[in-house]
Amino acid sequence: MLEFYKFQGTGNDFVMIDNRGSIFDKKNSDLVSFLCDRKFGIGGDGLILLETDNTFDFKMVYYNSDGKESSMCGNGGRCIVAFASLLGIIQKQCRFIAVDGEHRALINEDGDISLQMIDVENINKSDDFIFLNTGSPHHIQVVQDIEYYDVFNNGKKIRESEFYMPSGTNVNFVEQKGDNYFKIRTFERGVENETLSCGTGATAAAIAMFDLGKANAREIKIDVEGGSLKVSFDYSDQKYSNVFLTGPAEFVFRGKIAI
């Protein structure tokens, strides 16, 4: 039997495993995709291992629901901080290591978690879209009537396009809803579907909208299908630093599964 925990951050949901005892078969991608399967397994957009590290409070290892280890997950990063707190590994602040480097995080008074994301310098702008990496790769495109937009088919086409091969990209559609306020919907690589939220995508959208001059504040509200996120940053010399993603990260349930 394998003990697991389930967490979600604005509806982006994850199977969490305490792997401090190296109990998990990390090379078994069939096992990861089975655990993430919503009919035959537990169900999740991804699976995250919490491991020990000599320098940091803990290490985060992230897999998409396709079973493959992937790049950074912003919502998963907030959820693993909540998981580390539940396990009693950390108090209100922590430093952890993930695939894209060091992350600092803070658990706020209201329970929301602020997670520091990587600095962003390289932003590729073209007439129709922006591409940037916030720990994971993101294509950003502005659309109208986002509630009715065909995210699955348009997202899939862009994700699978020759242009982004061989590694592919996550695809975000964005609509402005107010001053420094946007709504996004994301087609996620590795889930191969729209998810209710993407943290690195929300971060990328906020930075992209500021870079395009569609936002002028250093704190931007991003609504996603599963809730609301906040992205803040400093900007100077064409570099975005002190980038923080803030939002909820909730424990849903724990259990044991036969494997």
Ligand SMILES: N[C@@H](CCC[C@H](N)C(=O)O)C(=O)O
């Ligand atoms: N849901 C995530 C992004 C996870 C990684 C992504 N699917 C990829 O493989 O690039 C987030 O909250 O950032």
